[in-house]
Amino acid sequence: MLEIQQLQVSYGGTPIVKDVSLCLAPGQIAGLVGESGCGKSTFLRAVMMLLDDTAHLDGGSILFEGQDLTTLSQKQLRSLRGHEIVMVFQNAALASDPMKRVRHQFYETMSCHQSGVSKKDCYAHAESLLETLHFPDPKRVMKSYPFELSGGMNQRVALAVAMANHPKLILADEPTSALDVTVQAQVVKRMRELRDQFGTAMLVVTHNMGVVAQLCDFVGVMYAGRIVEWGTVSEVLGSPRHPYTCALIRAIPDMSGADPVGIPGAPPDFLCPEPGCDFAPRCSRARAECRKEVPSRCGFSNTHWVLCPYAEGM
Amino acid sequence: MLEVNGLCKHFTKDKISFAAVDGVSFSMDPGECLGLVGESGCGKSTTAQLIARLLREDQGEIWFQGEDLRKPAIWKRLRRDIQMIFQNPSDSFDPRYTLLSSVKQGLRYLERCSKDELEHRAKDAIACVGLKETYWKRPIRQLSGGECQRAAIARAILSNPKLVICDEATSALDVSVQAQIVALLQRLKQEKHLAYLFITHDLALAASVCDRIAVMYRGRIVELGPTLEVIREPGHPYTQMLLSCVLPARVDQPFELPDWEVQRPLGRGCAFYPYCSKAAPECAEKSPQLQTSGRRAVACFHPSCL
Numbered sequence: 001m002l003e004i005q006q007l008q009v010s011y012g013g014t015p016i017v018k019d020v021s022l023c024l025a026p027g028q029i030a031g032l033v034g035e036s037g038c039g040k041s042t043f044l045r046a047v048m049m050l051l052d053d054t055a056h057l058d059g060g061s062i063l064f065e066g067q068d069l070t071t072l073s074q075k076q077l078r079s080l081r082g083h084e085i086v087m088v089f090q091n092a093a094l095a096s097d098p099m100k101r102v103r104h105q106f107y108e109t110m111s112c113h114q115s116g117v118s119k120k121d122c123y124a125h126a127e128s129l130l131e132t133l134h135f136p137d138p139k140r141v142m143k144s145y146p147f148e149l150s151g152g153m154n155q156r157v158a159l160a161v162a163m164a165n166h167p168k169l170i171l172a173d174e175p176t177s178a179l180d181v182t183v184q185a186q187v188v189k190r191m192r193e194l195r196d197q198f199g200t201a202m203l204v205v206t207h208n209m210g211v212v213a214q215l216c217d218f219v220g221v222m223y224a225g226r227i228v229e230w231g232t233v234s235e236v237l238g239s240p241r242h243p244y245t246c247a248l249i250r251a252i253p254d255m256s257g258a259d260p261v262g263i264p265g266a267p268p269d270f271l272c273p274e275p276g277c278d279f280a281p282r283c284s285r286a287r288a289e290c291r292k293e294v295p296s297r298c299g300f301s302n303t304h305w306v307l308c309p310y311a312e313g314m
Numbered sequence: 315m316l317e318v319n320g321l322c323k324h325f326t327k328d329k330i331s332f333a334a335v336d337g338v339s340f341s342m343d344p345g346e347c348l349g350l351v352g353e354s355g356c357g358k359s360t361t362a363q364l365i366a367r368l369l370r371e372d373q374g375e376i377w378f379q380g381e382d383l384r385k386p387a388i389w390k391r392l393r394r395d396i397q398m399i400f401q402n403p404s405d406s407f408d409p410r411y412t413l414l415s416s417v418k419q420g421l422r423y424l425e426r427c428s429k430d431e432l433e434h435r436a437k438d439a440i441a442c443v444g445l446k447e448t449y450w451k452r453p454i455r456q457l458s459g460g461e462c463q464r465a466a467i468a469r470a471i472l473s474n475p476k477l478v479i480c481d482e483a484t485s486a487l488d489v490s491v492q493a494q495i496v497a498l499l500q501r502l503k504q505e506k507h508l509a510y511l512f513i514t515h516d517l518a519l520a521a522s523v524c525d526r527i528a529v530m531y532r533g534r535i536v537e538l539g540p541t542l543e544v545i546r547e548p549g550h551p552y553t554q555m556l557l558s559c560v561l562p563a564r565v566d567q568p569f570e571l572p573d574w575e576v577q578r579p580l581g582r583g584c585a586f587y588p589y590c591s592k593a594a595p596e597c598a599e600k601s602p603q604l605q606t607s608g609r610r611a612v613a614c615f616h617p618s619c620l
Contacts, residue, residue: 035488036459182559266458
């Protein structure tokens with residue numbers, strides 16, 4: 001349904017997203033993990049064609065149900081956004097209009113794409129959506145302003161608004177990062193339920209491996225603008241192959257009380273790029289060849305590949 | 315070393331007063347790392363600010379090394395012994411200052427020492443946190459988040475404190491950088507015999523850093539004990555719920571979320587009553603006090619341990 005091929009985005013001539021390709025089928029949830037500045041949010045905005053003026057799409061294609069989004073006009077894109085493809089942002093309270101009640105956010109989203117929808121139908125539909133998301137009192141929520149709701153409620157309202165037109169694809173940028181663990185777990189659970197109920201595909205950007213493990217089917221690990229490892233969640237988290245993925249997983253504290261292990265060095269400077277693999281300067285397995293050219297894909301299974309010829313188990 | 319007794323702090327919003335910190339008591343030994351964990355709004359940062367004397371308490375007492383911290387006369391002296399590291403490292407510096415001069419500022423107001431000595435000690439502290447000489451003259455705005463947090467740690471250890479309060483000190487950092495900073499904090503703890511009051515919402519991080527943890531809920535400590543014991547065998551129903559909500563970053567651990575919904579607080583009795591699976595009639599009437607048994611303490615009428 002969504003097929004992205006060799007997408008490249010740059011800011012002022014500096015490449016930020018490099019050769020990113022991925023496929024997503026209906027009902028699949030894919031996660032993109034990586035550290036801040038690795039280009040995951042820029043990539044997500046590029047998929048929605050929401051890049052700002054300073055960013056430039058250098059190449060690649062974004063095929064959504066056979067249409068290449070990069071060739072569409074703004075008007076055509078507008079009819080897709082909010083209707084077939086929807087974005088959910090990290091801070092839902094900031095992303096919604098503070099002057100409008102929740103019910104208006106629903107009406108606005110629906111009336112833009114369905115001409116002649118009545119307020120009554122719209123509100124009834126919205127209430128049923130809020131019920132699916134387990135709001136105890138949808139009527140009260142509909143009358144509330146965003147600032148009257150808690151962070152977790154706002155995030156679930158944003159999900160409900162996103163679902164209003166039954167989109168085929170939801171793009172979520174750190175949907176649970178601003179939330180407490182208790183609320184985060186709840187939002188993850190509701191996202192899973194929405195997928196099961198409506199068959200919506202989701203592309204979720206996060207830095208939380210717990211969210212990936214519990215929500216996603218596939219996961220891509222991004223480093224310095226490239227996806228360095230891609231596979232099903234059990235493949236990547238169960239037997240990580242790329243040196244960066246292995247190091248990233250070791251750096252996450254777990255409940256056992258063991259000390260997390262940091263990755264020595266710092267992420268590469270986008271402004272002075274060096275040839276070869278971006279992770280080579282921090283990599284314990286790096287050889288001289290790694291610093292010459294960017295490695296090509298090495299596959300482990302139909303779904304699991306890495307950008308490293310010297311990966312674990314090669 | 316630190317003794318906190320019945321600490322209370324009320325804030326007023328729209329003429330309604332609510333208790334951000336409601337009778338918190340705990341003590342800390344030298345060289346110990348005590349974690350304060352809980353969700354946002356549970357009062358963990360307010361507790362830290364009360365101890366660092368950035369806020370004034372409404373009730374309760376704080377004793378530090380046998381001295382009453384509430385007396386303003388000793389604050390200047392004690393500020394040397396109690397230092398704080400904040401969540402957002404770049405916000406706690408003036409972006410126009412260079413690294414060396416910002417670190418120096420930390421001591422200038424606390425101790426009387428010569429310019430050379432000040433410079434020397436600042437350089438030592440910067441080396442101690444793993445920043446190279448080339449960073450001395452760099453403006454703070456050119457440092458990355460992790461480097462900035464190292465600078466904040468250098469500033470904090472400059473006055474040779476006994477207690478460092480880390481208020482979400484690694485929450486704004488990526489995991490790989492977080493692990494570096496955690497390793498640094500643990501090395502300094504060993505070398506300088508520092509005690510940390512480590513405030514975090516990340517339970518897994520608390521598990522690897524803290525010797526003991528205190529779980530806070532609505533301004534009260536509901537459970538206190540050695541970290542791994544509390545995590546393996548939580549005594550308070552709230553601790554159990556909090557732990558059950560941590561999404562395991564592994565695929566071999568199935569995850570089932572308990573169903574619950576935000577409820578209105580009762581206004582009396584146990585604050586966790588509306589969510590609690592073990593709630594009994596008495597829980598709605600009286601609020602349970604922290605009951606100590608051995609090294610653990612739980613504020614619940616029906617604890618799972620003790």
